[in-house]
Amino acid sequence: MRDLPATEGPVLDVxxxxxxxxxxxxxxxxxxxLRGLHEAHALTVPFENLDVQLGRPISLDPSxxxxxxxHERRGGYxxxxxxxxxxxxxxxxxxxxxxxxxxxYGSTTVRPLSHxxxxxxxxxxxxxxxxxxxxxxxxxxxxxxAGHKERQHQDHFRLTGCESRSGRTFALxxxxxxxxxxxxxxxxxxxxxxxxxxxxxxxxxASDSLFVQHVICTKPTTEGRVxxxxxxxxxxxxxxxxxxxxxxxxxxxTLLKVHFGxxxxxxxAGVARGWDRLGA
Numbered sequence: 001m002r003d004l005p006a007t008e009g010p011v012l013d014v015x016x017x018x019x020x021x022x023x024x025x026x027x028x029x030x031x032x033x034l035r036g037l038h039e040a041h042a043l044t045v046p047f048e049n050l051d052v053q054l055g056r057p058i059s060l061d062p063s064x065x066x067x068x069x070x071h072e073r074r075g076g077y078x079x080x081x082x083x084x085x086x087x088x089x090x091x092x093x094x095x096x097x098x099x100x101x102x103x104x105y106g107s108t109t110v111r112p113l114s115h116x117x118x119x120x121x122x123x124x125x126x127x128x129x130x131x132x133x134x135x136x137x138x139x140x141x142x143x144x145x146a147g148h149k150e151r152q153h154q155d156h157f158r159l160t161g162c163e164s165r166s167g168r169t170f171a172l173x174x175x176x177x178x179x180x181x182x183x184x185x186x187x188x189x190x191x192x193x194x195x196x197x198x199x200x201x202x203x204x205x206a207s208d209s210l211f212v213q214h215v216i217c218t219k220p221t222t223e224g225r226v227x228x229x230x231x232x233x234x235x236x237x238x239x240x241x242x243x244x245x246x247x248x249x250x251x252x253x254t255l256l257k258v259h260f261g262x263x264x265x266x267x268x269a270g271v272a273r274g275w276d277r278l279g280a
Contacts, residue, residue, distance in 0.1 A: 010063050013070075017088055020044070020070045029093035031122045038129055039140045039152075041085060046075035046219040046260040047134035049211040051204075054270035058204045060196060062087045073261060075219075077211060079200045081132030082116045083193065089129075095121040098193065101186035104171070105135050114199045117186055119144065128159065128172070133183065134218045136174045136225065146170065153222045154238060215271065215278060217260050226259045230278040233259075249275065 014027060021040035026033045051058060058080065059065070065084040068074045075081065086096045097119040103111050118129040120141065127141040139152040146161030156175040161168055171185040203211050210216070218227040224236035231246045233255060246252050249272050256262040271278075 012062060012066050012084075012087060012091060014088060014091055017066070017070055017084075020073065027092055029089075029122060031125070031127075033092065034089070034094065034120060034122050034127060034129065035140050037088070038085075038131060038138075041081070041131045042137070042139045042220055043222065044261070045069060045081060045131070046217050046262070047077060047081065047132060047137070048075040048217040048260065048262070049077055050074075050215065050217070050262070050267050050271070051076075052211045053215050053274070054267065058200055060193065060200055072264075074264070075217070075260065075262070076132070077134065077203065078116045078130075078132035079196045079203075082118055082130060083196070085129065085131050086118055089118075089120060097121075097188070097190045098195075099186050099188065100191050100195070100199075101172075101184040103184045104182040105174075105184065112199075114203065115184055116191075116196055117184070119188065119190075128170075130172075134216060136176075136181075136183065137220070138172070139220050142172075144170070153220070154224050154236075155220065217256070217262075219260060228255065228259070 018024070018027065021037070021044045023037060023040040025036040060079055060083050062084065065076070065080050069076060069080070069084055086098060089096050099117040099119055100113040101115040101117045102113050103115050116132065120127045120129045126144040128144055129141040130138045136155065138157060139155060142148060142150060142157060142159055144159070146159060149156070149158045158173045158175065158180060159170055160173060161170045167187050169185055169187050172183045173180045174183050203209050206212060215228065215230050218225060223238050227234045228246070233244050233246055235242045246255065249268060252271065253268045256267070
């Protein structure tokens, strides 16, 4: 794969980031650190698009991401979550390659490259890291080995690979009820942070973007996953699924706090203005 020049940016407070995740493990460029931080981030920081729904700009500047995710205790979507994670890993001494993936999950047509994924080098091996895929995404990193299968708490993942005109193409898959589903595919072509600006703008502005059309909050748990889509709340626990409808704004405020750790009256007030649009 072609290497790109190392990115430069502000020095972030890694200790504050670790505290946000309640992570107390190693902070050296080791596989143990990578796995520990990845899992802590995935289980703590929600995938959410609330700022898009409120018409707030989505900044990919590392300082802005740190303020939002660490100080304001918010979440974000792939460019925000993986963007911050990449900078933190680089500060710890990891070599990080930013990749772009094509989402396959839930799609019947060919989608453009629009999802940020990270390739991380640690202890002589290469790992796929992704703390920013909202639909059944990774909880821990996976070694970059085609055919590798791994159970992460209640979720089961597999990485496949094949040769294509653009080189080696990999696909991340998720297993449910005995069937493997493609989540996304990617090559090892590296990208720079600036390369995500256009896709970020599309996701946060285009009328056909899912993030513009719907309120989305989701986070894995050690027992499964909790997901809020507009007014629909789905909780998957050890394979069993409970679904309910959020009818009152007070309930919306409570579940944001309880399930996603978000306490922001400005967000609730903003969502209230479009409450009827969300449907029942």
